[in-house]
Amino acid sequence: MSRQFVVTGHDVPTTPEFSLDDLPGGAGRLDLLARCVTSALVLSHGLREDVRVHLVLADEYTVTFDGGALRNFNPDERSTAARVRNALEEREEAIGHVPVETSPGVSLSRMGFEATVESAAQGGTVVQLHENGDPAVDVDPPTDPVFVLSDHHDFTDAESALLDDVADQRLSLGPKAIHADHAIVVAHNYLDTDRYTSY
């Protein structure tokens, strides 16, 4: 079973002129998006090879990390943010929706939120993770889930409207609203332990 995560970052830069020393500020909470990548991909002893993470950068570009193809991946925020910055340096190479591989397992494409969600949905079933969704414990998980999450902001009206159209489920993973990177960890645990069913 493959798993995909789409995380929409509303404030992150779309050019590489930002400092790795100020990810929360100057880089528009790229620290959070970097942690989402790590949450989605790392295990204690290696990577989750059947997982892809798509970071949507200000509805303009998307950087995809493929756990099956990544090499020399480190779990800290700074090195992940550096890969995003490196990817943005090659943004002129991304023509149409065709992705450019900027390092092994990392690619950039000129796609905003809608195109990215629709592309990911071709390989699975879209699930919106949201603090006001239905409790995940009451729901059977789809095969090949595509979890869509927002950064520290809520989804915009346009994003919500799209998700209303394409998402099969709108789920909450618990009674407390948690950060996107933590929601990814919990979603994995549900799927890993098969607790993602009613009981």
Added chain:
Amino acid sequence: MSRQFVVTGHDVPTTPEFSLDDLPGGAGRLDLLARCVTSALVLSHGLREDVRVHLVLADEYTVTFDGGALRNFNPDERSTAARVRNALEEREEAIGHVPVETSPGVSLSRMGFEATVESAAQGGTVVQLHENGDPAVDVDPPTDPVFVLSDHHDFTDAESALLDDVADQRLSLGPKAIHADHAIVVAHNYLDTDRYTSY
């Protein structure tokens, strides 16, 4: 119900002469310990006020973050690591086991793993989180749990021997071995959703 997390960092520095630009390398995986603090303390809309995290630095010092007293806390690794570094700058002020508050909600004490675990255990019941532990889904949670975790290394023999003595439970949170910061997220979710019971 209070929750405590003790994370033992075997390779982290015990002096403040390290760069915030190289947390995985020169700072001995302080990036991981910083993420543990964030995993333990943050919610989407504020901090978990009933949670304390104790980072054991190379069995020599312990830096404690108290969610009920922290101010201006940011969830990125760099700013958390900076608080650890600032705490180490005042290490000469820590006499005996008496903690020194180095910023609101952050304190440093001259305590290694054993003293920290035993101190935390006075306020709750020790649970060892370990990939080879019993499945958490089969176990009732203690009141006021004190979860003890290790960094990217396994517990040392001495740490394991201590935990064998003081821990009531040795639990695994799922079939896949995950990083300590992710285990903290899952532990919180168990407790938040009351799924931490047999079914």
